[in-house]
Amino acid sequence: MTRFLHKVAKPFTSAAQPQINLATHLKPTRINLSLKSYLKSNPIKTIFLFSDLLRKKISAVDSYSLLYVIKACTKKSLGTEGKQTHTLVIKLGYEPIIFLQTSLMDMYAATTNIADVHKVFDEIPNKNVVCWTSLISAYVRNQKPYRAIEIFRHMQMDGVEPDQVTFTVSLSACADMGALDKGVWIHDLISRKPEFSEDLSLMNALVNMYVKCGDIRKAMLVFDNIRVKDIRTWTSMIVGHALHGQAEEALRLFSALEEENKSRSIQCQGTKDQLLVPNDVMFIGVLMACSHAGMVEEGKRYFRSMIEEYGIKPRLSHFGCMVDLLCRLGLLKEAYSFILAMPIQPNAVIWRTLLGASGVHGNEELAAVAQSRLRELNASLVGDDVALSNIYAAKGMWEEKIMLRHEMTQRRTPGCSLVEVGKLHS
DNA sequence: TTAGGGTTAG
Structure with missing residues (x-):
C-alpha cells in the first residue's frame, strides 16, 4: 500500500499486521450512530461530522466511523475525500478489515477510478467472494462488461x-x-x-x-x-416488449399491473404498502411502447395519467419520449409546440429528434430551427449539419446547401475515425 | 453499527 499512497507512512508491515480486537467495538458509539443515520438522509453531513471528529477527538474514530465515511464518499462520488479516508484507514491500522477494503473498492468504482479499485483488490491477501464481486461490479459500472x-x-x-x-x-x-x-x-x-x-x-x-x-x-x-414480483420486474418486462416492437403486449402488461393494484387495494383496504405503484421509469417503457407502435393518442393519455393520476413529475426522458412519438408520426408542428411549452430546457437529443424527423418528412424550416437550437446549445455535431444539408439537397435548395457546406468547412476540421480493438478470451 | 446486486427515451 506504500506504493499506492506513497505520501503516507505505512504504520505496520504486512508481516506484523495488527490484530483488530472487534470485542472492543461491540458497543456502538453515539457518534457512529449519527454518522450512520446521516448516511441515509444527508451523506455530506456524515463527512462534515467526521472531519469535526478528526479535529476534536481522533481517538473516537474507529473502523465503523471510517466505513460510514467511505460509504458517504461513494454515494456522493467524492474521489478526493474518499482517497483521504483511505489514507486514514492505513494510518490508523485498519487495513486488515476486509469490510473496509471492499467499501474502498466500491468508492473508487463510483468515482470512476478503476485503476485504484484494482490496486486495492490486488493487495487483499485472502480474497473472498465479496472482493471478487466488487471487482466485477466495478468494471460493469464503468462500462467495461x-x-x-x-x-x-x-x-x-x-x-x-x-x-x-x-x-x-x-x-x-x-x-x-x-x-x-x-x-x-x-x-x-x-x-x-x-x-x-x-x-x-x-x-x-x-x-x-x-x-x-x-x-x-x-x-x-x-x-x-x-x-412475487416487484416494480422492477414489471418495468423490465414492459420495456422489453416495447424495445421489441410488441407495444400491445407492453400495454397489456401495464393494464394487468393496474388491475392487480385495484384488486389489492380492495383486499388491503387502503394500505398502499402492498401496491406496486408505477414509477417514472415504468412510464418511460409505456411511452416508448406507444412511440414504437405509433399510438399517439394513447401516448398522450398515458403522459397525462402519469402526471395527474400518479403525481409523477415528468423528466427530460419523458418529454423526449413524447417528442419522439409525435415526430415518428410526422406531427412535426405539434412536436415543435410541445418542445416550446416544456417547463424544462430541451436538450440536444430532443432537438436532434426533431431535426431527424424533419429530414424524413421533408420540413426544411423546422430542420433549420432545430439545427440552430443545437448550435446555441453548443451541442451541434457534424452529422446535424449533414442532415440539414441533405434536406436542402432533397428539396433542390442548392444555394442553401452550398452555403451550409461552406460554413461547415470553415468551422470544422476534417473528421477522423477511431476504432477500439478489444479482445475477449473465450 | 460493519462489505458487493436488479428497471430508464433518442
Missing part, C-alpha cells in the same frame, strides 16, 4: 464460488454486451442452485439480460415463473 466477464472466469479458476450477487452483476455485464450465449451460460449455473430462484434481484437481472439480448420469449418465461 467484457473485462467483467473475464474476471468472473478468473474468480471461478481461483476456486471461489460465485453467489447471488456475483451472478446478478455478471448478468448485468452480459446484458450490456448483448451476449446471449454468456447470459445463457450464467443462467445454467444459477439453475444448479434452486434456492437462488427466490432472490428477486437476481431474477430481475435475468429478465433484463434476456430482454437486452433479444430473447423476449425466454424473458417472459423467467418473468412468469417469478412468484
Whole structure:
C-alpha cells in the first residue's frame, strides 16, 4: 500500500499486521450512530461530522466511523475525500478489515477510478467472494462488461464460488454486451442452485439480460415463473416488449399491473404498502411502447395519467419520449409546440429528434430551427449539419446547401475515425 | 453499527 499512497507512512508491515480486537467495538458509539443515520438522509453531513471528529477527538474514530465515511464518499462520488479516508484507514491500522477494503473498492468504482479499485483488490491477501464481486461490479459500472466477464472466469479458476450477487452483476455485464450465449451460460449455473430462484434481484437481472439480448420469449418465461414480483420486474418486462416492437403486449402488461393494484387495494383496504405503484421509469417503457407502435393518442393519455393520476413529475426522458412519438408520426408542428411549452430546457437529443424527423418528412424550416437550437446549445455535431444539408439537397435548395457546406468547412476540421480493438478470451 | 446486486427515451 506504500506504493499506492506513497505520501503516507505505512504504520505496520504486512508481516506484523495488527490484530483488530472487534470485542472492543461491540458497543456502538453515539457518534457512529449519527454518522450512520446521516448516511441515509444527508451523506455530506456524515463527512462534515467526521472531519469535526478528526479535529476534536481522533481517538473516537474507529473502523465503523471510517466505513460510514467511505460509504458517504461513494454515494456522493467524492474521489478526493474518499482517497483521504483511505489514507486514514492505513494510518490508523485498519487495513486488515476486509469490510473496509471492499467499501474502498466500491468508492473508487463510483468515482470512476478503476485503476485504484484494482490496486486495492490486488493487495487483499485472502480474497473472498465479496472482493471478487466488487471487482466485477466495478468494471460493469464503468462500462467495461467484457473485462467483467473475464474476471468472473478468473474468480471461478481461483476456486471461489460465485453467489447471488456475483451472478446478478455478471448478468448485468452480459446484458450490456448483448451476449446471449454468456447470459445463457450464467443462467445454467444459477439453475444448479434452486434456492437462488427466490432472490428477486437476481431474477430481475435475468429478465433484463434476456430482454437486452433479444430473447423476449425466454424473458417472459423467467418473468412468469417469478412468484412475487416487484416494480422492477414489471418495468423490465414492459420495456422489453416495447424495445421489441410488441407495444400491445407492453400495454397489456401495464393494464394487468393496474388491475392487480385495484384488486389489492380492495383486499388491503387502503394500505398502499402492498401496491406496486408505477414509477417514472415504468412510464418511460409505456411511452416508448406507444412511440414504437405509433399510438399517439394513447401516448398522450398515458403522459397525462402519469402526471395527474400518479403525481409523477415528468423528466427530460419523458418529454423526449413524447417528442419522439409525435415526430415518428410526422406531427412535426405539434412536436415543435410541445418542445416550446416544456417547463424544462430541451436538450440536444430532443432537438436532434426533431431535426431527424424533419429530414424524413421533408420540413426544411423546422430542420433549420432545430439545427440552430443545437448550435446555441453548443451541442451541434457534424452529422446535424449533414442532415440539414441533405434536406436542402432533397428539396433542390442548392444555394442553401452550398452555403451550409461552406460554413461547415470553415468551422470544422476534417473528421477522423477511431476504432477500439478489444479482445475477449473465450 | 460493519462489505458487493436488479428497471430508464433518442
